[in-house]
Amino acid sequence: MTYTRVMITGYGPPEVLEVVEEPHLPEPNTGEVRVRVLAASASYTDTMIRKGAYPEVRKKPPFSPGYDMVGVVDKCGRGASRFKVGDRVCDLTVVGSYTEFLCAAEDRLVPVPDAVDPAEAVSLVLSWMTAYQMLHRTAKVRPGQSILVHGAGGAVGSALLALARRLGARVFGTASAAKHPMLKPFGATLIDYRTEDFVERIGREAPDGVDAVFDALGLKSFRRSLKTVRPGGTLVAYGFSNTVDKGRGAVARDFLGFQLMRLLPGRRRKAFYSITATRQRRPDWFEADLTTLLDLLAEGSIKPVIWKRLRLSEAVQAHRLLEQSMPVGKIILEPGR
Numbered sequence: 001m002t003y004t005r006v007m008i009t010g011y012g013p014p015e016v017l018e019v020v021e022e023p024h025l026p027e028p029n030t031g032e033v034r035v036r037v038l039a040a041s042a043s044y045t046d047t048m049i050r051k052g053a054y055p056e057v058r059k060k061p062p063f064s065p066g067y068d069m070v071g072v073v074d075k076c077g078r079g080a081s082r083f084k085v086g087d088r089v090c091d092l093t094v095v096g097s098y099t100e101f102l103c104a105a106e107d108r109l110v111p112v113p114d115a116v117d118p119a120e121a122v123s124l125v126l127s128w129m130t131a132y133q134m135l136h137r138t139a140k141v142r143p144g145q146s147i148l149v150h151g152a153g154g155a156v157g158s159a160l161l162a163l164a165r166r167l168g169a170r171v172f173g174t175a176s177a178a179k180h181p182m183l184k185p186f187g188a189t190l191i192d193y194r195t196e197d198f199v200e201r202i203g204r205e206a207p208d209g210v211d212a213v214f215d216a217l218g219l220k221s222f223r224r225s226l227k228t229v230r231p232g233g234t235l236v237a238y239g240f241s242n243t244v245d246k247g248r249g250a251v252a253r254d255f256l257g258f259q260l261m262r263l264l265p266g267r268r269r270k271a272f273y274s275i276t277a278t279r280q281r282r283p284d285w286f287e288a289d290l291t292t293l294l295d296l297l298a299e300g301s302i303k304p305v306i307w308k309r310l311r312l313s314e315a316v317q318a319h320r321l322l323e324q325s326m327p328v329g330k331i332i333l334e335p336g337r
Contacts, residue, residue, distance in 0.1 A: 001025050004335070005099035006315045008061045011052035014319035016061075017098075018037035019312075027101045028077030035071035035089060035104055038118035040097040041128055042310070042318035042331040043067050043155060044241060049095065050319065051252050053244045056276055066097025068125035068246060070118040080106045089114040090125050090290070094276060098315055100335040110290050113298040119332040123155070123304035124293045126275065127330060131159035131214075131236065132289055134273050135167070138233045139212035146210040148228055150217055151241070152188060153179035153328045158305050160214055161186035166302070171226040172210065174198050182305075182328045186255060204226040209233060218242040219254040222261065222270075229265035236243075305329025311337045 002021050008023045009018050028034045048054040070090045073083045089109040096102055097122060112121050135141050147164055151157040152173025164171045167174045171188040189205060191198050202210060209230030215221050216239030224236050237258055240251045251257065255272075262270045279286040296302045307327040310318050312335040321327060 003100040004312060005064045006114065006312060007064055007331065008050050008110060009032070011050070011060050012314045014047075014050070014316045014323070016050065017065075017319065019315075023294060025101050026103045029074055030076040030078045030081065030109070030130060031080055031105055031107070032103045033073045033083055033089075033106050033109070034067065034075040034077075035069070035078050035091075035095060035102055035109075036074045037069050037102060037335050038088075038337070039071075039122040039313075040066045040069045040099075040333045041122050041126060042315065042322060042333055044322050045126070045239075046321050047246050047322050048251075051244065052233075053248045055248065055255065056274065057095060064096050064098045066099070068092050069097035069102070069124055069284055070112055070122040070125070071102075076106075083109065083111075088114055088118075090121060090294075092125055092129075092279060092286070094273065094295045098312060100312070105132075109244075110287055110294070113228075113294060116297050117293070119306055119330075119334065120304045121294060122332065123306065123330045124290065124297060127155035128159040128163070128293050128302075128304060129286070129290055130156050130275050131163055132293060133278060133285070134214055134236050135163055135212075137161065137278070137285065137289075138236050138271050138273050139170055139214075141166060141167060141212055144170075145212070146170040146226070147172070147212040148198070148210045149173040149188070149196075149222065150193075150213070150225070151175070151329070152183055152190065156188070156216065156238075156283040156306075156325070157214075157331045158183070158329050159280060161188050162302060170206075172198075176325070179328050186327075194237045199224055199227050205314065206230075206256075212236060212237065219261075222258055226261075226268060229268045233315055234269040236271050236273055260269060283317040290332055303307055307331055309334055309337070311335075
């Protein structure tokens with residue numbers, strides 16, 4: 001039986017993504033299961049990996065991108081007994097989920113309730129988990145505190161708005177004016193970064209500073225964001241989207257610059273969040289937090305924003321849209337469409 005997957009044929013623009021038909025299904029090794037993928041998200045991180053600018057992925061092309069997936073167990077390998085054929089599961093794959101079928105170690109998989117929409121479930125695995133862990137594990141934001149979210153219209157940003165509202169925090173968010181109408185229901189104070197200086201605006205709205213800032217833009221933004229943090233508060237950096245087009249070396253320099261920032265004395269905490277590093281360090285947190293989010297989804301307490309659903313074969317279009325900062329929420333790739 002053949003199956004389709006998307007491959008990065010070489011580092012470069014979206015057009016390096018190629019749809020490939022494989023002649024045989026992958027076979028699970030000992031302790032693995034084969035999964036028929038129902039949904040994978042197209043994330044900005046995937047675009048960094050495609051360009052060779054993501055420090056945590058050293059794999060060389062050709063390979064399939066795809067940071068997360070939700071699917072159905074299709075076959076169990078020898079010794080794999082945690083799941084049975086037909087069970088729904090999800091995983092933070094980091095690479096490999098732009099495909100119809102994949103094999104994964106069963107101890108990495110998290111059960112997914114049958115009743116939930118796979119597209120909404122996969123939205124939780126990378127984006128909402130990042131938001132949840134930064135909010136609760138890294139910054140430890142409490143009800144009544146205030147936060148600033150950069151890129152509030154993106155997948156992680158919109159998740160932060162939703163989770164912070166649920167927590168009872170006061171939220172400021174930067175986003176282009178075109179995205180404000182879709183973000184207003186989250187109840188955040190929105191700042192158009194193209195026409196307003198967010199440091200000045202926070203200075204007027206929260207003179208003592210905010211309790212936490214979540215910033216994935218890069219070193220220049222980190223330095224400015226720190227000016228808005230109150231003494232005792234936290235700057236959480238988690239990406240370098242404004243630097244990625246300058247290459248892996250520029251991202252590495254930004255990361256080193258942030259590490260130097262952390263060494264400087266001061267009354268404001270500076271933390272860098274990586275979902276993969278956090279999972280490696282505390283795998284128990286990963287399954288517990290993701291299960292919490294999946295339970296909230298199943299009971300209707302949260303609802304991820306799905307901006308667009310595309311076929312797996314439309315991965316090039318998905319990456320173009322991501323690089324144009326078009327989405328509000330998630331782009332989902334559905335192999336079965």
